[in-house]
Amino acid sequence: MATSSSILCCYTLFIIFFFFLLILHMLLIEKNSLVSVRWLTGEYHLNPLGSSVSATVPIEEGVFFGTHKFIVTIYLGSPPSPYSLVFDTGSDVTWMQCIPCEKCYPQKDPIYNPFESSTYASIRCHSDYCSQLNTYDCSWTDNCLYEVQYRDGSYTKGYLVQDTLQFSYDIIKNFRYGCGQNNSFSVPKVDGILGFGRGPLSIISQTAQSYDLVFSYCLPSKPGIIGYLSLGSDVGIDAIHVQYTPMITNEMMPSFYFVKLISITVGGDLSAHSPTVFKSPRTMLASGKKAMLDSGTVISRLPPITYYGIRNTFRKYMANYPRAPSWGILDTCYNFTNYQDVNVKVPRITFEFDGGVIIKLDISGILLGTTKSKQCLAFAANKYASDKVIIGNVQLRTFNIVHDIKNLRIGFGADGCS
CATH class of the missing domain: 2.40.70.10 (Acid Proteases)
Structure with a gap:
């Protein structure tokens, strides 16, 4: 009788210890991995601030890239990979260089390969998303083609596609962006542009239901100092200052x-x-x-x-x-x-x-x-x-x-x- 009780006690302790290790393992994954537990479960990780939500990423001057423009890092695809993009309130379309490249310039990060992402999808030429572009065309496979020209002579051409984007800890599913296969950019080594204009394809428009069409930022005074870029509103700070x-x-x-x-x-x-x-x-x-x-x-x-x-x-x-x-x-x-x-x-x-x-x-x-x-x-x-x-x-x-x-x-x- 005493032997059976001892075995039962040991078994119970083993089960408790097993679950403790499992919980600890999951916490370590969330802390140290690029992919949070929320990503794995497919849930959003939103930060409530009163009646609104916000997500914030660091921003800094791109002197490492040879530019005075400001750079943020986002994660794209499943599994997610980091990409360095120019923060631009003067354009709508987010884009980055993609494989296969017809004409790509050298960049710091590996060029994005959409076919390595399980959440990547093409967009058809006759979809409403394609018609939201200022300039678009149709490929022979009926996929949407985009083209954006910039005042400084830079340009990007390729396919309008969608994938999962991670901004801070928040997950934006089916984010629509340009997969650039023919690109010329005045900013060397940067992977592309993060468009924060008011058009329907900008990140702020695509996330309107989550962030209520509000974003804020602070551009730091010099290289080596970190500023911030936030989707959503911190109503306490906004109201006072x-x-x-x-x-x-x-x-x-x-x-x-x-x-x-x-x-x-x-x-x-x-x-x-x-x-x-x-x-x-x-x-x-x-x-x-x-x-x-x-x-x-x-x-x-x-x-x-x-x-x-x-x-x-x-x-x-x-x-x-x-x-x-x-x-x-x-x-x-x-x-x-x-x-x-x-x-x-x-x-x-x-x-x-x-x-x-x-x-x-x-x-x-x-x-x-x-x-x-x-x-x-x-x-x-x-x-x-x-x-x-x-x-x-x-x-x-x-x-x-x-x-x-x-x-x-x-x-x-x-x-x-x-």
Whole structure:
């Protein structure tokens, strides 16, 4: 009788120990593997914040790739593989280079092979998804072909397909993107683009039910510092620290994010109206100008008369510092080799947007350079007064920027990141 009890006790302890090891094993998988337990069970892993959800990934300047654009890492396919993509609010289609390649440039990560993913699927030419593209065609197998051209001459061509995308710990099933087989990209070694425009194929539109058409980001001030890119809204932070200006829709370019820029001030105190480049709110708007926020453009582009006003005022403030040769489109550069950083006095530059939103640019939003011997005013003139005004990623650095598409507003919060 005692022997049977001992055997039963030992058996029970063995069962408990077995389940303990099983639970520990599963926890270690979730912590250390690229594939979480939620992925394995096919469930979403969402982070509730009040009535909304959010998912956040790190973002950093792509100096490793030879660019001042900003890079995020997402995971695609089943099993998932990591890919480094340019964060771009100025385009809709997410794409990456795919096997088989007709023409592919060298990239850091292995080129994506869709046939190694169990969740990959092609999209038919006559589907609604295909017709959402600005430019599309049909292959001889009736699959959807896409093509995207960019202002800098870059392009991508290939098949519109779908697969499972992992953004932080959240799983986006049937995510539609471009499988690029003929590509030319101005950013070397990067795998492709993550499109955050307002069009139906952008990631923010495809995830509207989960994240309520809200995303936010903070672009860090310099290489080596990490910022963030978030799908969804942290309502606590947004409500307290962010000022909103109306989001304007341009009927000719409905996917882009436009705001009304009232004035730009160089030096002085905006409340004292000294000295403003735009002499009145009407100066910029007289020809119907609005300003487009574009994370995929590095340098802000301004109307010629506006740029020269800013440049000339800036040069007066910086008259005591030695000049350096121009750098590409940047024509106002300085050599600070003989100065300590704390001794360089740069005039403040302030933007005023519609709705009374005023932001003071960080020093990283005023000067751009690679060494102390060449630091340049990070603005450039458009060729024509009628060209699109763009606020590039340099001027957006360190702010917590919120795109609230549902409520048609864009928010700016100071000190979002360093």
